[in-house]
Amino acid sequence: xxxxxxxxxxxxxxxxxxxxxxxxxxxxxxxxxxxxxxxxxxxxxxxxxxxxxxxxxxxxxxxxxxxxxxxxxxxxxxxxxxxxxxxxxxxxxxxxxxxxxxxxxxxxxxxxxxxxxxxxxxxxxxxxxxxxxxxxxxxxxxxxxxxxxxxxxxxxxxxxxxxxxxxxxxxxxxxxxxxxxxxxxxxxxxxxxxx
Numbered sequence: 001x002x003x004x005x006x007x008x009x010x011x012x013x014x015x016x017x018x019x020x021x022x023x024x025x026x027x028x029x030x031x032x033x034x035x036x037x038x039x040x041x042x043x044x045x046x047x048x049x050x051x052x053x054x055x056x057x058x059x060x061x062x063x064x065x066x067x068x069x070x071x072x073x074x075x076x077x078x079x080x081x082x083x084x085x086x087x088x089x090x091x092x093x094x095x096x097x098x099x100x101x102x103x104x105x106x107x108x109x110x111x112x113x114x115x116x117x118x119x120x121x122x123x124x125x126x127x128x129x130x131x132x133x134x135x136x137x138x139x140x141x142x143x144x145x146x147x148x149x150x151x152x153x154x155x156x157x158x159x160x161x162x163x164x165x166x167x168x169x170x171x172x173x174x175x176x177x178x179x180x181x182x183x184x185x186x187x188x189x190x191x192x193x194x195x
Contacts, residue, residue: 079113
């Protein structure tokens with residue numbers, strides 16, 4: 001296996017890796033059709049096995065404190081994506097990508113990393129096992145169906161029929177929200193000090 005910087009020729013493999021790795025997670029419907037580009041400097045890594053993109057890690061980092069990350073002191077780096085293709089999982093690829101990203105982040109003066117994920121137990125366990133701390137959360141709320149939508153969204157436009165909606169809930173009545181909607185995920189923030 002080789003871990004190296006992402007190159008434009010990797011995009012198709014990157015997209016396939018991300019889509020397939022997210023299918024068995026709470027982010028199954030967060031499908032990207034192309035790789036994102038970042039406004040700020042970034043560390044974009046791929047793990048390559050036998051010519052195939054087996055894993056990826058995308059970390060955008062700050063050059064001015066507080067412009068990307070929401071927590072911590074000093075310059076932060078946001079892990080936007082970390083994924084391992086299902087055919088290559090459980091081989092330590094994610095950990096190796098993380099270690100390389102941490103090394104490169106420290107070289108450019110990043111003090112801490114931040115990552116957000118949903119409530120998949122195995123994903124949360126991975127972050128905690130790799131030295132991240134659970135520091136904050138809120139809810140991702142998916143509204144689908146007439147009853148869920150009518151009780152939550154006011155529509156003041158004739159002939160506009162809302163079919164689905166997505167919302168963030170950051171209040172204190174978490175149990176009420178979880179009981180009111182069929183699909184609710186806790187979105188959890190993790191951070192890890194590097195320096």
